Amino acid sequence: MRTPATCASSRVEWIRERTQIPQVELPEGRWLDLPGRGRTWLTDVPGPSPDAPAVILLHAVGTTGALTWFPVIGELAKDYRVITFDQRWHGQGIMSDQFMISDCADDVAAVIDELGVEKPIVAGYSMGGVIAQRVWRQHPSKVGGLVLAATTSHFRANLPEIAFHQGMEISMRLLNVLSRFSVTRAAAGRTARALSVPPTETGQWALAQFNSTHPWTVGQAVASLGRHNSGPWLKSINVPTAVVVTARDHVIPPDRQRHIAWSIPGATVHEAQCGHAGCVLEAAAFVPAFRAGVDSVRLRMANSPKRAARPAQR
Template sequence: MLSPRDLVDRRFYLPWARIPDGEVLELPGRGSTFVTDTPGPRPDSPTVVLLHALACTGLLTWFPAVEPLSRRYRVITLDQRWHGRGIRSEEFSLVDCADDVAAVAQALGVEQAIVVGYSMGSVVAQRVWRQHPGLVGGLVLGASTDRFQKAPYERLFFTGVAASMGGMRTVARSRAASAAARAAAVALAGEPTDVQDWALRELRSTSPWAAGQALAALGRHHSRPWLGAIDVPTAVIAMMRDRVIPTPRQLALARAVPGATLHQVDSGHAGVVLESEKFVPVLLEAVATVNARRRDVWRTRRRVR
């Protein structure tokens, strides 16, 4: 099995991808998280908020895409709670993650955004629409699903994860552990000497127990009852060789969201970064499609009024 260093050395060679600067943003009453805010070509450029995958950070999932997107859009990334330099809390909750996105948007003066999520981030994006519909002008859901516990072996797996994570809640609640995790993440965030070293630091900035808590929360996700109510332009990016979230489930989600467009990538689950030359052009197409449809909806509503 490849070590993290082997994986990074062999696959993270993206010399053209620039890593944007960011800052730790304080969210009143919630905590602080690491955010990047890359301006678009104009002050009124549409805003895109990017939500990352499990056990990653905002930049580790999205750094190949930030610069191409910023040619047309304002681009925001954030570390979701318990990941990287994200919020530390007593519990990990997808509901809280969605509220965090809304809090970041408010702090940055964003009234409406196209919310883009990949894997875990796509589940959070679904919840952002559910909990803060006024914020969401459109959705792009990559490697997404409506639920994870379908087959019997999956129910057994997630039940086991939830049980084992229950015993670790005392660790998560410890102030000392929380402070140590935050200090470790900050210590890892020095100036990168190259993309490989930077990516390895990002990988190590989320602890295994934090990823386990998030995985247990994902096992409880079930959005099928309300997917049909999504009323904003939506694009679904399906990874056509995905073994983590089976491709048929991604295609089923595209059929469940009214009017969703389908955009296919001939890659596996890690293709968001490891085959970014395939993924990024499809992402740009999906975001452009949602943005165009968003403007059409706005014009139609103005005529109706």
């Protein structure tokens, strides 16, 4: 007779057998204190020289910085300083009374200031791509270029999506009450620490990283994402931008991803033949396309004339 424990074990084995998680060297991390905001878990991999250009990688919803980007970090570190961190409410990121995409963008600006990084390329995957857009909107003087991967300008594009996000927003307002209790937040923190297993086997480490984010975080993030709409101001983006399209994506349709590039002056498109989880599960297809996007932005940054300062907006 199969018990719940054996069923759970079988599911884990089924996942491991059918997913191709890259076996790479996992970078070490450290705590970074952001004055007045909190602290987050940071991975900062130096490039080949002290003056190597910096890339800040922003992760997808429900994951962590390292989990979304570990297949990419080693490749980028050949030529770039590579920085990623856990967004608030994710992994070992900042805990707060509520989750807002605009706060996540302010966190990125705080990381840039705390590390003393000059005009980095800000790159984001899915939710991270939305946050990257907001970083430029709210802190344009801090951004050298953008790479937007597997993302969109808005989510409420049709009636089913509108109904879904509105329902999620109402539900999350109710659940948000739970997150305000310090006992609940402390329990979530203890769970995350308990799951921080040594990174000896990549699959085991990846499962622990995934489990370090509480399920209600996904709902809170989805509700906030549903309020995002950068469509009216994408045409104002004045930094070199690359859009990496996950061409077999069933979560964010590829045409909606391409629309971002069509809306941003001078943006380039780099196609990766993978689905929405391609950053990890189809890394062989995703990493070269993403690397090409980053290199394209770097080249245009080097050749771009100095831009006039633009006021920050919310």
